[in-house]
Amino acid sequence: MNSKNKFKLLILGVVFVTFFWITWVTFNPSNSKAMATFISVKELTENNINKRIKLGGLVKDGSINISKANQLDCSFVLKEGLSELVVKYGRTRPDLFKDGSEVIVAGQYLDGIFYADELQTKCASRYEGDLRNENSYNLSEIEQ
């Protein structure tokens, strides 16, 4: 075999191994958190899916309930359109998590409750949202 063919074979080999490896990892991820299915709250509650799920929605006003004991365990109601779902989460919450904030959660759904192990907030609406009308800062206050 001349060297040109050898190199063609090498390249083919690399392509084949790559293809195999990527397909393998895609279908057999070693970590259960490697992939999550993104669906709507409505689909989830109607179909009772038992996979790792990602959901997006708004935190319902007044629904946040933080454990007094350790300030970590918390539950809140996630609203997406008309659908609502109770979410439980037990780790440090992001700074921007509050009533009405837009969040993405990932975790498992079990008997009507969503157990999240990831909670992300979207960037504060403040920075992309409407211009502010109120004189929320008095200049005198700032100059103090």
Added chain:
Amino acid sequence: MTPVAGGSALSLSFGFSLLTVITLLIYTKNQDYRLFLVGQRLALGVSFFIFIATFILSYQLIISNFDIDYVARYTSIETPTIYKISALWAGQSGSLLFWLFILSIFSTITIIQNQNKHHELMPWVIISLTITQMFFLILTNYVTNPFKPTEADFIVTNGNGLNPLLQNITMAIHPPTLYLGYVGFSVPFAFAISALVNRDTSPLWIQSIRRWVLVAWLFLSMGIILGGWWAYQELGWGGYWAWDPVENASFMPWLTATAFLHSIIIQEKKDMLRLWNMVLIILTFTLCIFGTFLTRSGVMSSVHSFTESSLGPIFLSFVFLILIASFGIMYIRLDDLKSPRKIESFTSRESGFLFNNMVFVVLCFAVFWGTLFPVISEAVRGIKITVGAPFFNQINTPIGLILLALTGVGPLLAWRRTGAKNLIRNFTFPIISGFVAAIFFIIIGYKGYAVISFSLCVFVTVSIMTEFSQGIRARTNKFKESVFIALVKMISKNRSRYGGYIVHVGIVLMFVGFTGHAFDREKEFSLQIGQVDHVAGYEFELINLSESERPNHYAWISELRVSDNQGRFITNLYPEKRVYFHKNPDINRRQPHSELDIYSTLNKDIYSIFSSIDNEKGIAFLKIMINPLVKWVWIGGYVLVFGTVIALWPRKEK
């Protein structure tokens, strides 16, 4: 009035860009040199008006002219001046203008630098650069104009202000650095396209862009590292890389660019891999535009992305246009791209480079696959599957380790062919060192990838040291120089080679840092004053809780005393819980922020986050992470920059 001037400058620039392209296209047909001069000057005019527009917007940001929508959205009166300037790249339309601004600097430098050089190539170089400018001019003129006047039925007396997370000096530098990298590849790409059109197959144009590629690569690398550093210092999840779509977007062109940096050496020295180099530079440039697209379009949900916008389809069309046009020209010119020489043997430096290149592209493809998997899966199966960091870590770790190994193998191979004798001579010591290291790491209880990675780091380091010591020995024997003088002279006589090796050392150090991630520990707990808790052999005692009101925020500060398991004092940490805009009567507009405190040593970082406070009972809720070896990532970054600068340092003209 001034906003109008800014908008007009952008419109004029767009007009000039059209004229530039038309004039130069006519020139390429009729070869009337005066037309070339006109085109060149028009192109300078395009950039000139972009400079004007950028300066106007910056000035308006500084003087807080809230009549401009952009100024009102991203700054407020109390924003410090430096962040008023950095607000130029904080929002969508401003950052697109900033992209243009950098491209215009590069374009101007290219035109002036090559006034008396590359007469054949320059027309198409300018055309390519101007078309890229034109694309961004269309966006800033017609889709998202940074000079759009404020539309509100009230008088805007103060703006929204810049996100406190972005009010950080690293965050002011990270985007421009990254942009300098992204945009920098426009120039080599323009030369490549021009070389294709002109059927210039000589390695000459490669030589003239080598420095550009290195500069762009340096900025891209620095931008990526700074981004990681910022995330680590500010975001409080204890990591520096999350395989977020936008991080991937900057990593993909970095990978192909790194491959290109290696393979142009082959074209320069051996005139091989012409076609491959074309493919790499086209991919790199396309990925740079694609990266900007991922950041700006909001297609992917990410911490970086802006709200969804109409930019997506336009960006995608431009990406496809680049791909179709460049690969189209390449196909037509396929005959010219056949390299006259072939690689002779597997055990040659050339084949080492080729293999390294393939692995880089494979890694790039794996990242691309993971990043676009949600989109692909939704299109094919109608199910949106998101892919997380564990997926990328699993798929990329082995590929990364192969690359690390190649970093050590490459320099040991000779050009053309390495004979069996040399193979044994060159490889014996590094391989034995690697094995001894592996046995050592297994004995002290490390497992899996950590053992492989650390041993490879030893193997590569020894291999690079061998290169250095051989070079030094040759000089000390021949010129009777001292070791130090020999080292300095050897490096300065062969800057790109030894600069490159120093970059490799930087990469090895970074791998040491990456591997440390396998040993991370974390714990969340609450403490009252005087109480203690333990994490991974360290003791944390809450000494004090205090409050403080500062100019733009209110802070609760916890004072933590950290000691080791024998009770020896290590450090005090002061993580803070802050509320920005705390005077805002609307509670929803106040913004909490956790300011971390990190105790960093070469061995490990102790990373503390003050996540919340119970004021009534005086309880602090904390998250502590022990992150081994992280500092090596940053040290490796410095070494990488140092090596690249050596490789870039110009020779004295003889």
